Amino acid sequence: MLVLVLDGLWEGVRTRASIYPDEVGADLFVAQRGVANFLGETSSLSRSVVSEVRATPGVRFADPVRGQFVVFELHGKKIASYVVGYVPGRHGGPWTLDAGRRPRADDEVVIDRALARRHGLEPGEVVEIVGTRFRVVGLADASAVMTGFVFVTHSAADTLFRTPGTTSYVLVGASNAPAVQDRLENHGLTVFSRDQLAANDRKLYTGIFGSALKLMVGVAFIAGSLVVALTVYASVADRRREFGIVKAMGATGRTIAAIVVRQALALTALGLIVGMALYLAVRALLAQIRPEFTVVLTNAGLLRAIGAAIVMALVAAVVPARRVAAAEPAAVYREV
Amino acid sequence: MTRSVPLARRNLFQDPRRAALAVAGVAVSLVLVLVLDGVFAGAVRQVTAYLRNVPADLIVSQQGVRTMHMSASALPDGSIERVRGISGVAWVEGIRFTTATVRAGAGRQLSYVIGYDTDTGRGGPSSVANGASPGPGQAVIDEVAADELGIGVGDKIRVLGRPFTVSGLSEGGTSITNTTTFIRNADFAEVRGPSLSYLLLGTEPGVKVTGVARRLEREISDVTVQSKEEFVEQEGLIMKDMSADIMQIMSIIAFAIALAVVALTLFTATLSKLREYAVVKALGAPSSRLARTLLVQATWSVMLALILAVALSFAAAALVAAITPNVLLRIETVAIARVAVAALVVGTLGALVPLRRIVRLDPASAFQT
Numbered sequence: 001m002l003v004l005v006l007d008g009l010w011e012g013v014r015t016r017a018s019i020y021p022d023e024v025g026a027d028l029f030v031a032q033r034g035v036a037n038f039l040g041e042t043s044s045l046s047r048s049v050v051s052e053v054r055a056t057p058g059v060r061f062a063d064p065v066r067g068q069f070v071v072f073e074l075h076g077k078k079i080a081s082y083v084v085g086y087v088p089g090r091h092g093g094p095w096t097l098d099a100g101r102r103p104r105a106d107d108e109v110v111i112d113r114a115l116a117r118r119h120g121l122e123p124g125e126v127v128e129i130v131g132t133r134f135r136v137v138g139l140a141d142a143s144a145v146m147t148g149f150v151f152v153t154h155s156a157a158d159t160l161f162r163t164p165g166t167t168s169y170v171l172v173g174a175s176n177a178p179a180v181q182d183r184l185e186n187h188g189l190t191v192f193s194r195d196q197l198a199a200n201d202r203k204l205y206t207g208i209f210g211s212a213l214k215l216m217v218g219v220a221f222i223a224g225s226l227v228v229a230l231t232v233y234a235s236v237a238d239r240r241r242e243f244g245i246v247k248a249m250g251a252t253g254r255t256i257a258a259i260v261v262r263q264a265l266a267l268t269a270l271g272l273i274v275g276m277a278l279y280l281a282v283r284a285l286l287a288q289i290r291p292e293f294t295v296v297l298t299n300a301g302l303l304r305a306i307g308a309a310i311v312m313a314l315v316a317a318v319v320p321a322r323r324v325a326a327a328e329p330a331a332v333y334r335e336v
Numbered sequence: 337m338t339r340s341v342p343l344a345r346r347n348l349f350q351d352p353r354r355a356a357l358a359v360a361g362v363a364v365s366l367v368l369v370l371v372l373d374g375v376f377a378g379a380v381r382q383v384t385a386y387l388r389n390v391p392a393d394l395i396v397s398q399q400g401v402r403t404m405h406m407s408a409s410a411l412p413d414g415s416i417e418r419v420r421g422i423s424g425v426a427w428v429e430g431i432r433f434t435t436a437t438v439r440a441g442a443g444r445q446l447s448y449v450i451g452y453d454t455d456t457g458r459g460g461p462s463s464v465a466n467g468a469s470p471g472p473g474q475a476v477i478d479e480v481a482a483d484e485l486g487i488g489v490g491d492k493i494r495v496l497g498r499p500f501t502v503s504g505l506s507e508g509g510t511s512i513t514n515t516t517t518f519i520r521n522a523d524f525a526e527v528r529g530p531s532l533s534y535l536l537l538g539t540e541p542g543v544k545v546t547g548v549a550r551r552l553e554r555e556i557s558d559v560t561v562q563s564k565e566e567f568v569e570q571e572g573l574i575m576k577d578m579s580a581d582i583m584q585i586m587s588i589i590a591f592a593i594a595l596a597v598v599a600l601t602l603f604t605a606t607l608s609k610l611r612e613y614a615v616v617k618a619l620g621a622p623s624s625r626l627a628r629t630l631l632v633q634a635t636w637s638v639m640l641a642l643i644l645a646v647a648l649s650f651a652a653a654a655l656v657a658a659i660t661p662n663v664l665l666r667i668e669t670v671a672i673a674r675v676a677v678a679a680l681v682v683g684t685l686g687a688l689v690p691l692r693r694i695v696r697l698d699p700a701s702a703f704q705t
Contacts, residue, residue, distance in 0.1 A: 002368075002589055034436065034497025040446055042408065042434045044528060069406040069435075071574055078570075078577040080406045131400020131560075146578050147406075162398070162410035162531060190497075204446060208513050211663045212375045215656065216586070219368045223593050226361035230597060233357055234604035286585070293585070319353060 002220035003308050004279040007301040010206075010213050012294030016145045017205035018198035020067075020084075023095040026171035028181055029192045030062075036192070036200045039082060039144060042068060043168040052187065053170050058180040064167035065092035066157040069147070072129045074119045080147045081115065083129065085157025091171045093151050099123055100138030106156040109134035112148025113141055118290075130160050143294065145205050221308055228271065229316035232264045236320040243324045253325035260321040261314065268313035272306065345636060347609050347629070355637075358601035362641035362682075363648060365594035366675055370649040372586050373671040375512070378664030380572045382511030386448065387568050389462035389508075392429075392536035393545045395567045396552065397560045402570040404433060404448075405513075409533045411559060418556050419535055424548040426540040430532035431459040432524040438477060438517050439494040440485040446514040447481065449495055451524025459536050461518050467504025470519055474503035480661045481515035495519065496527040510662045591682055598637055598686030602630060606690035610697065618699035626694045627687075634683035642679050646672055 020038050021029065030053055032043040045064075053062035066085035071078055086092030088104050098113045100123035109129070111121065116139045121127065125136050134152065142149035158164045174180035177193055184191045192200070236243070243256055283295045349355050383405050387395075396419060398409040411430075419428050432451035437444045452459035454469045461469075461476050467489040470476050475495055482488060482505050491502050495517055509516030539548050545563055552561045562570065606613070613626055646667070653665035 002593065005589065032497055034439070034494055036437060036444065037446075041436050068408050071403045071405070071407050072400070078403070078574045080574060080578055128400070130398065161408055162412070163529075208446075211656075211660045212372075212512065215371060215375070215652070215663075216368065219364060219371055219652075223361065223364040223368060223590075226357060226364055227593065227597055227600075230354070230357040230361050230600060233354055234600065282585075282589075290585070319357065323353065 003217060003224065004275060004297070004301070004305045005282055005295060006213060006217045006220055007304060008279070008283065008295035008297055009293065010209075011296035011298055011301055013145050013205055013209050013213075014202050015296055016143060016294050018201045019142070019144060020082075020149065021192075021194050021197040021201065024171060025091055025095065025173070026063075027174045027177040027194060028172035028184070029194070029197050030170035030172060030184060031168075031190050031192065033190050035190065036197075037204050038067060038169065038197055039069075039201050040204050044163070044166050045168065045170065047165055047167055049189065050167065050170050053172055053184060053189070056180060056183050056187070058174050058176055058183065060173035060175065061091060061171075062173075063087060063090040063092050063171045064154060065169050065171055066154055066161065066163070066166075067168045068157070068161055070130055070160075072127070074115075074121075074127065079115065079119075081112070081129075081150045082144060082147055083157060083160065084149055084151050085154040085160075086151065087154050091173070094138065094140035094142055094149075096141055098139045098141060100136070103137055103151060103153055103156075106153050106159070107132075107134055108137045108152070108156075110138040110140050110151040111136055112143050112150065113139040114143045114290075115148040115150075132156075132160055145209075146293075221312065224271075224308070225312040225315045228264055228268055228312055229319055231267055232260065232316055233320040233323070235263065236260060236324050240324075257317075257321040257325045260324055261317040264313040264317035264320075265310070268309045268316070272309045275305075275309075345632070347612075347633065354601070354604070358597060358637055359640045359644060361597035361601075362594045362638055362679070363644035365590045365597065366641060366645035366679060367648045367652070368590040368593075369587050369675050369678075370645060370667055370671060371652055371665065372590075373675075374649060374653060374665040374667045375663065376575060377668050377671065378666040379512050380575045381666055382664050383513070383575055384568045384571045385508050385511070386450070386462075386516060387564065387571055390536055390564065391458055391538065392564050393539045394537040394549055394552070395562055395564060396535035396537065396556075397533070397562075399558050399560055401560055402562060402567070403574055404534070404567075405571055405574050406435075409433065410531045411533065411535065413531075415556070415559060416532060416535060419537065419552065422548065422551050422555060424539050424543040424551065425537055427456075427458075427538045429453055429456060429458040429536045430521070431534050431536060432521060432528065432531075433533040434496070434528060435514065436496050438475075438481065438485070438515065440487045440491065443485040445481045445484060447477075447495070447517045448509075448514055449517050449519065449524070451519050451521040454520050461504075461506035461509065461516075463507050464504040465507050467502070470500075470503045470523075472520060472523065473500055474519070475500040476504040476506050476518040477502055478509035478515045478517075479505040479507055480510035481517075484662075496524075498527060512663050515662075587678075591678055594638075594641075594679065595682045595686055598634060598683050599689050601637060602633055602687055603690045603693075606630065606693060610693075611701070613694055614697055614699055614701045617697060623695045626697075627691055630687040630691050630694065631684065634687040635680065637686075638679040638683035642672075642676050645675070 032045050035041045035043040050064045068083050070083050071080050094110050123136050126133050181191045286293050401409040416430050434449050436449045438447045489502050493500050539545050549561045649667050656663050656665045
């Protein structure tokens with residue numbers, strides 16, 4: 001179960017890391033030279049770049065967005081969020097709304113629904129972000145990795161970050177994206193396709209969380225192996241006499257060890273089924289209480305868990321199998 | 337003279353292999369909690385490393401900005417002159433800050449990029465292990481990041497979209513999330529504009545830091561003033577608050593596993609010794625004596641497991657430091673104490689199932705064949 005949860009969290013990180021480029025509806029993203037990520041890096045472009053992009057043949061739309069991580073406080077807790085400033089009525093804002101409407105004025109904000117739910121925020125309430133008060137006008141499904149997006153107008157973001165006359169990225173719509181990308185790059189701009197930017201953000205986040213999660217999966221694997229080993233060992237210890245009889249009847253140590261291995265495999269299979277049920281329960285619980293932690297089950301993840309379970313069973317069978325295989329057949333005749 | 341028989345310990349360790357598996361099972365579950373706690377404690381330490389080492393008494397940031405990690409601060413024009421005029425301020429240094437990537441060939445590292453005054457050195461790297469402070473078009477990068485990127489002093493990197501030459505390698509600036517790169521203030525301003533991000537302040541000798549902070553807050557209304565210690569605390573809170581939920585979830589899962597292992601061990605150990613327990617009961621031992629036996633077994637299991645878990649966690653920390661130097665696993669005493677208390681609770685809970693069996697045990701069953 002733990003392996004499945006950790007694997008699911010890992011997949012959740014991958015999915016949520018690239019949610020903005022995946023969902024915002026742009027085909028291309030123009031960034032500052034040297035910037036390769038939407039999340040994580042700070043990009044700064046002159047607003048004149050927007051007109052330059054709009055004038056490029058094949059461009060359907062070109063809209064500026066400002067993006068910046070911020071840390072603010074709600075109910076005495078530090079909240080890391082990613083502020084997106086966009087021009088109302090243009091691209092770059094929330095892709096779906098769960099409640100309320102999109103921001104129209106500079107003192108309005110749409111916040112991630114997971115963040116809102118956790119802090120009991122509803123449309124109409126006021127939050128303070130970087131010393132500025134905003135009225136919540138809508139809630140969106142916009143959770144990133146351990147953070148959430150908040151959407152304000154571009155001009156509000158300019159004031160908030162004291163960056164007038166600039167923007168962070170230009171979102172571009174194009175019917176023939178590769179051709180437009182070539183044209184924009186020929187103008188000396190740094191341009192990413194949706195897939196490129198999404199892949200860069202996934203790489204960045206999996207790089208950050210990768211080492212820690214892999215370590216945790218390793219520890220979970222050892223814990224699982226030990227639980228199976230203990231259970232099989234207890235069961236074998238209780239049936240020493242029966243194993244003695246089987247051996248006295250002529251079974252070899254290898255045959256008996258095979259019985260123990262089968263027992264470990266059966267136990268692990270049962271554990272996998274129970275673990276699967278527990279995993280689904282934990283996932284449902286997390287979705288309710290902490291929706292910002294996305295747990296995703298993929299076929300590959302399930303196969304990895306099955307593979308891990310089989311290896312666990314084999315590792316777990318070593319100690320009890322050695323004990324039974326080494327038992328003397330004569331033990332059966334002794335008084336227990 | 338009579339001597340009580342250590343029934344609990346003997347029963348538990350009569351089968352050393354089962355005892356070893358049980359202790360190892362509980363230990364690994366506890367390692368899970370300690371390692372996760374260690375990852376976050378290490379991250380707090382790493383994330384606050386720069387601020388802990390700057391030589392400032394006070395730090396001024398944009399109004400409403402209390403942190404540096406995952407934050408942006410842009411001070412109003414003229415802030416540095418206004419702060420300089422406040423009585424009790426000995427020196428003021430402006431630094432520029434953003435988060436960007438450092439590139440070398442195909443390699444990339446997410447980095448704090450800090451622009452500082454190389455003449456005074458304030459706000460720059462706390463120690464340069466190799467090379468020198470950055471000159472025009474030069475940068476100091478952390479040695480761990482340099483190692484990851486496969487570069488050294490004299491090599492070319494790209495920061496903020498323009499080329500820099502590595503002039504030196506600093507220490508202790510790489511964390512689980514990012515590394516730290518230092519460039520000259522002028523180079524930073526050239527790419528990102530003149531706005532300063534934070535002001536570092538030193539106070540005059542003998543002047544109360546809190547008094548200067550109060551004067552600053554009173555006379556300059558559109559900034560946030562914090563002592564270095566307050567700033568470091570706020571910075572650490574980002575990691576703590578962000579990790580609190582995941583820590584809670586993983587701890588519950590890990591302790592549930594530990595509970596299952598303890599309960600399973602005590603249950604099977606009790607079942608295999610039911611006849612002996614019935615004999616002890618037939619000899620006149622009250623149920624409370626047998627309950628104590630079980631609790632002692634549980635305590636033995638979890639305490640041995642805790643010792644093993646702490647040893648394994650320190651080993652894991654050393655291993656992680658050798659393999660991935662950007663991840664710091666910091667096993668803190670308070671975390672060990674927390675896990676020890678939780679483990680004892682788990683052990684007690686694990687003893688409950690076999691306890692019911694023992695309490696209901698009929699002493700006459702000792703004489704049944």
